Amino acid sequence: MTKNIALDHPWLDRSPLLLLDGYRFSERRRRDAEDVTPTRVAGARALIVRGAEAAAWFYGDEALRRRDAVPGLVAQPLFGPGAVHTLDGEHHAVRKHWFVDVLDAEAVRASTARLGTAWREEVSGWDGEVDVFERASAVLTRVAVERAGLAVDPRGWEPLRRDLVAMVDGFGAVAGPRHQRARAARARTQAWVVDQVRAARHGTEASGLVRAVADLGDEDGRQVAAEVAATELLNVVRPQVAVAWLVAGGARALDEHPALRSALADGTLSPIDVAQEVRRTTPFVPLLAARAGRDTRWGDVKVPAGTLVVLDVWGTDHDPRSWARPDVFDPLRYARERVTAVNLVPQGGGSRERGHRCPGEDLTLAYLSVMLPELARSGAVVHEGTVSLRRMPPRPQCRARVEQRR
Numbered sequence: 001m002t003k004n005i006a007l008d009h010p011w012l013d014r015s016p017l018l019l020l021d022g023y024r025f026s027e028r029r030r031r032d033a034e035d036v037t038p039t040r041v042a043g044a045r046a047l048i049v050r051g052a053e054a055a056a057w058f059y060g061d062e063a064l065r066r067r068d069a070v071p072g073l074v075a076q077p078l079f080g081p082g083a084v085h086t087l088d089g090e091h092h093a094v095r096k097h098w099f100v101d102v103l104d105a106e107a108v109r110a111s112t113a114r115l116g117t118a119w120r121e122e123v124s125g126w127d128g129e130v131d132v133f134e135r136a137s138a139v140l141t142r143v144a145v146e147r148a149g150l151a152v153d154p155r156g157w158e159p160l161r162r163d164l165v166a167m168v169d170g171f172g173a174v175a176g177p178r179h180q181r182a183r184a185a186r187a188r189t190q191a192w193v194v195d196q197v198r199a200a201r202h203g204t205e206a207s208g209l210v211r212a213v214a215d216l217g218d219e220d221g222r223q224v225a226a227e228v229a230a231t232e233l234l235n236v237v238r239p240q241v242a243v244a245w246l247v248a249g250g251a252r253a254l255d256e257h258p259a260l261r262s263a264l265a266d267g268t269l270s271p272i273d274v275a276q277e278v279r280r281t282t283p284f285v286p287l288l289a290a291r292a293g294r295d296t297r298w299g300d301v302k303v304p305a306g307t308l309v310v311l312d313v314w315g316t317d318h319d320p321r322s323w324a325r326p327d328v329f330d331p332l333r334y335a336r337e338r339v340t341a342v343n344l345v346p347q348g349g350g351s352r353e354r355g356h357r358c359p360g361e362d363l364t365l366a367y368l369s370v371m372l373p374e375l376a377r378s379g380a381v382v383h384e385g386t387v388s389l390r391r392m393p394p395r396p397q398c399r400a401r402v403e404q405r406r
């Protein structure tokens, strides 16, 4: 018999608790071991789901749409106006094709080669106190901007780095100074890119992604608005800078596991396995949201049209049915435990080409697999407390002391 879970939704909106409980929000709302929790978020009936089976449904059911799923206060500073993240159907397919194309294997190889050189240069100069997050985000900013073919920002590199970081850092705050910083950063950076898109469209010589995005069309072959083109170019640049959160997460994890750190430094541990484990265990994207565009169901659970369906990313990546001892940092687990399209979802799941899965996953793994071994060899010892699972995302800093290179 089909359960009518609509009857179970509490009336009280739990959004404030999301901000308070952070990555533990879903775990705290969950009744016993159930995979599906009815709740109310952002004024809407919501269903939180977790685990590989739930992720398969989340990415496989065409009734689940992205339009209006993420509140504008989060989506606008983070993704930008008209972003691919918020599109559905043919509109999404055409836009997504552009991302998959510009982030192909050759682009990943060239960007990673450039990043590897810049990161080795950076780390070789470290002595004494260093903020690993700040330095990683600085190198990632330069490489991402140069590879995109963007003209150097007249504000200079450091203000640009801070703005790119602020846009990401703001996603866990829908009001207050952190949110305002994100909005201001978005406005400044968007204007800088829009100008370059317009100039390219009016005949100024442009190369790389600036050229490619200036020509970006929609499903009818019409050029997209300059604002939207700028949004999508920033959706290639900004998330590369976000990899700094994972570098900081990796720095902390390796510090806590000296044996793994030495093995990574001397090449006896697979950098890809370490990168996977860093992605799995570093708190970053907590949840993903979709909305039921029509009545649908998950197994025997009835999901009425309009319901917000929330995939618990953190809970899925820590689900004991997929991962033995999920709270333990163990890159060796990948020799025993198999990664599927739906059990490890720090960058989304399902199909990269047809669904909303992150098109930058290969690039992220490639970046981490050159940055983390270099970090392991650097002798940097992190000296700050553990990351709070309440702050979404973790504070953008990771202070370390470099005493002796290994």
Ligand code: HEM
Pocket (backbone or CB within 6 Å): 084, 085, 086, 096, 099, 103, 235, 236, 237, 239, 240, 242, 243, 244, 245, 246, 284, 285, 288, 345, 346, 347, 348, 349, 355, 356, 357, 358, 359, 360, 361, 363, 364
């Ligand atoms: C810290 C590293 C990264 C993390 C944690 C991350 C995470 C994610 C997540 C969770 C999604 C949403 C999946 C969904 O909605 O189902 C996503 C989508 C996306 N990511 Fe990433 N990402 C990262 C790096 C990158 C990079 C390096 C790029 C590009 C160079 C990128 C570009 C995108 C784009 C364009 C989308 C939207 C895809 C769509 O809606 O079809 N991301 N990412």
